[in-house]
Amino acid sequence: MQKGDTQSVSEDICPGFSSLAVHAGQDPGTWLTDSAVVPPISLSSTYRLQDPTGVAADTGEETWIYTRYGNPTRSCFENAIAAVEGGKYGLAFSSGVATIFAITALLDAGDHIVSFHDIYGGTVLQFNRVASKLNIETTFIEVTDDETTIKNAIKPNTKMVWVESPSNPTLKVVDLQKISKIVHEYPDIFLVVDGTFASPACQRPLEFGVDIVMHSASKYINGHTDVIIGVLSTNREDLFKRLKFLQRTIGSTPSPFDCYLANRGLKTLPLRMEKHQQNAMALAKYLQSCPRIEEVIYPGLETHPQYEVAKKQMRGFSGMLAIKVLGGKKEAITFMKSLKLIQFATSLGGVESLIEHPASLSHANLSDKAGLGITDNLLRLSVGIEDTKDLIQDVDQALKIAIPEV
Numbered sequence: 001m002q003k004g005d006t007q008s009v010s011e012d013i014c015p016g017f018s019s020l021a022v023h024a025g026q027d028p029g030t031w032l033t034d035s036a037v038v039p040p041i042s043l044s045s046t047y048r049l050q051d052p053t054g055v056a057a058d059t060g061e062e063t064w065i066y067t068r069y070g071n072p073t074r075s076c077f078e079n080a081i082a083a084v085e086g087g088k089y090g091l092a093f094s095s096g097v098a099t100i101f102a103i104t105a106l107l108d109a110g111d112h113i114v115s116f117h118d119i120y121g122g123t124v125l126q127f128n129r130v131a132s133k134l135n136i137e138t139t140f141i142e143v144t145d146d147e148t149t150i151k152n153a154i155k156p157n158t159k160m161v162w163v164e165s166p167s168n169p170t171l172k173v174v175d176l177q178k179i180s181k182i183v184h185e186y187p188d189i190f191l192v193v194d195g196t197f198a199s200p201a202c203q204r205p206l207e208f209g210v211d212i213v214m215h216s217a218s219k220y221i222n223g224h225t226d227v228i229i230g231v232l233s234t235n236r237e238d239l240f241k242r243l244k245f246l247q248r249t250i251g252s253t254p255s256p257f258d259c260y261l262a263n264r265g266l267k268t269l270p271l272r273m274e275k276h277q278q279n280a281m282a283l284a285k286y287l288q289s290c291p292r293i294e295e296v297i298y299p300g301l302e303t304h305p306q307y308e309v310a311k312k313q314m315r316g317f318s319g320m321l322a323i324k325v326l327g328g329k330k331e332a333i334t335f336m337k338s339l340k341l342i343q344f345a346t347s348l349g350g351v352e353s354l355i356e357h358p359a360s361l362s363h364a365n366l367s368d369k370a371g372l373g374i375t376d377n378l379l380r381l382s383v384g385i386e387d388t389k390d391l392i393q394d395v396d397q398a399l400k401i402a403i404p405e406v
Helices: 017-023 072-085 096-104 121-134 147-153 176-183 237-250 256-267 269-288 307-313 329-338 388-402
Strands: 089-093 112-116 137-141 158-164 190-194 212-216 230-234 293-297 320-325 354-356 378-382
Touching: 017 072, 017 256, 017 269, 072 089, 072 230, 072 256, 089 096, 089 237, 096 121, 096 212, 096 230, 096 237, 112 121, 121 137, 121 158, 137 147, 147 176, 158 176, 176 190, 230 237, 256 269, 269 293, 269 320, 269 388, 320 329, 329 378, 329 388
Parallel strands: 112 137, 112 158, 158 190, 190 212
Antiparallel strands: 089 230, 212 230, 293 320, 320 378, 354 378
């Protein structure tokens, strides 16, 4: 592949996160034309080779061969993801759950996973119903950075520890640096953090010694509710090479068009996250004062049990919050259905505000939902970028319909 003169955009050149989000991975010399400012969508499934081996004779580097192996549009996005995470390597997959599957495929039959209970329901399903069939066992523990609890769960065959912070859907936060130090006392174990709820704009787990950070990039990174895509980043060359092999052989690669859209969304991530957080904080404070609300869970509130940890390791508190309405399932569902601006729908991280009932949808398959705090009156809010006063008015009118008397 012939490339023009390139300039590596790194934190040395763009120390600011917003500058990285706009410029990292976007050098025109890195795709098949040297002049386009915006990365083109390379739709070709195959490429003309310089050598039968697919290796450039002049550089000894692998050229573009076949889009499942590598694609210019995807490469731009993957490089950008690595940059905004502060990582050396980035990979994109066809969905968040495809990313989870690829990471889990690093394990062998007979290996063991330690995972939090309070995580995305799809991850639990993969560990319980897919990994288990491959003779990979999982021990679920409470969301904690307590050394004794974590070490008691680790077995001689443990190979992976899986963490979410903030967790889905109860927004619990753990000290990532503390957990990293605990896990890395065991040389054969790697630590994974699902950072979907925070996004790289609010938290960069690799900075705290985490081995792999992954996201459902369908959410905040893309930010417009029109792409299904997953990403990961790591600083470890050994893990990257194995994951790159799995990406190619499993074939769970995203389309060039999806990479283009997600790459475009990434450029405005810092701006969107500022508004998401502004709205979430305003709504959380309003709901705290509302007699129709039993509890408000938001890491940016000083009342959050792990507020100090969140303040220490997060650059922002994101736009996700959870609430428990006064009453039970009936009141919760009536409230959701009475909303006019906020959409009653699953997913999160888009510009529009969404609300869902985790016990009925995203976490319906968990056996001990109530024990994990996923009660019938718990609702998960993905706060969008609408006008703050409109969101508060919408919530206020819906609560008065669902709970007319307090």
